[in-house]
Amino acid sequence: MTTSPETTPFPFDPATVARNLYAEVERIGKAYDAGVKIASGKTTAKVAQTPKEAIWALNKTILYRYYPQAPVEKRKRVPLLLVFALINKPYIFDLRPGGSFIEFMVQQGYDVYLVDWGAPGPEDSHLTFDDYALEYLPRAIRRMQAYCGQHDFSMLGWCIGATLAAVYAAMRPDDGLRNLILLTAPIDFSNKGAMGPFPKWLKDDYFNIDAILQQTGNYPGEMIDVGSKLLKPVENLVGNYLRLLDNLDDPKIVESWQAMNTWVSDGVPFAGAAYRQLVVDLYRENRLMNGTWMMRGRPVNLGDIKASLLNIIARQDHIVPPCQSETILDRVSSADKQQIIMPGGHIGIMAGSGARRGLWPQIDAWLGDRSV
């Protein structure tokens, strides 16, 4: 039996209201089980599932090679090396089956390698950007070149991984780097007004980096996590969980949420000396863009980058806003350079559900022609 507002004294239809309430109760019933499992930690997200092997290791750094999946005739000659940030773990490139950039690229025929920096221990607190970009990265690349028998290679760096990749490209332009992809790269720290809260928080007046590192050695992963979450406190600390609560009856969304939450909570410490460089040399003094960042006695000159360059910017990036990435294009000497601005945030642009139809095919299209 149905009624209409016209036939009832109420401004609504009680039957419809009852139906909607019943649907909500039913949804809560379905969601209850999933909610209890997540809350009790009984379900864990399966992350980093693409088959791989470790082909080289040094200290905590491991170089992985992903098994090829494409038919031989479809495979690309030039290998692709992925470099992630020194914050969090690099399996964001391979978050979950169906939502993995690595899986996608392997299926397109790329020979994919990944540098995992590992979690620095107290013995690694002296490691600097110099060590990562000019010691560990070149060694990993040397191993990759020997393994695949190719001198030319492509490199994709994401976030601080892109800064490391840019430094490598500038300091070793003749070591085989053919294609460079920078994804949300923090390079230019000059426009402090448009860079969000980080430049304010990290000011010399408020943030005593030396006192912190003296006590902690490395910069703790938990502090990085809190710092990132404080950029958007309500969204990160409340909104995220409400979104899960609203979708607990949808296993697909729950799985996706759990995978992302696993990655976000899986932080690693930032090597002390490198973190000091990030705060002082980059955030405060903008040395990379000014050409005054010294590494092993030599200034890093972005003008020395000669490789083909694809610079990718996330329009809604609140961690590395566009102004930090877009100016590099004017500095490099690359004859072949392109910039694309994608809708999305710092992580969502690459690991969100829309990436498979959005950014990934664009990277493939640009890199495919340059990898034969």
Place this chain on the structure above:
Amino acid sequence: MSQKNGFDLNDPVGNLRKARDATLDAWAKAMIDLVNTETFARWVGATLDSYLIASAPLQTLIDTSMKTSLARLNMPSRDELTTLARRITNIEMRLDDLDVKVDQLGHALRAQTPVLVEMLAEQMEQNKQEDIELNGMESRLALLDHKTDQMLRLIERLQAPPEPPEPPQKRRKAPRQVPPPEPPTPEEAKEDHAIEGF
């Protein structure tokens, strides 16, 4: 009318969600503005400073007592392990360099293999020729040696005097005996007597 200001009066839960989201949005924007202020930055800095000031004495105390305890238990301290780990990493780097050098040598050797095989074959052919020549020379030398021996024997026979008649057999000499010791001189006897007590 069940629709009012975007709210569906027939869906109370949906309405609650919409109201919640609207509130959260407003709250989120306000918080983003708040964290972007100098005041918040100063507050974060002050909070961190107070944490460091409060935790430093405790950390020093823990470090000192831990070091003492570990030393008493004859176990390495954190600093010692850190130093050891750094040394291991240095060794790893050297091994990595060696690994690359071995690889390079292997590559160089593989690249040179055809040239080496050719050189080896040439050398073997040359050795074969030399072997044949040497064998010929050896047989000629042996012949020459044989002839020289024959000539020497003839010369010896020609130069040898006629053999004398055989002499009568001599009596065999008795084997030499060790002579008896001479008696010591008076001085020697005196010395012997002097060292007799030792």
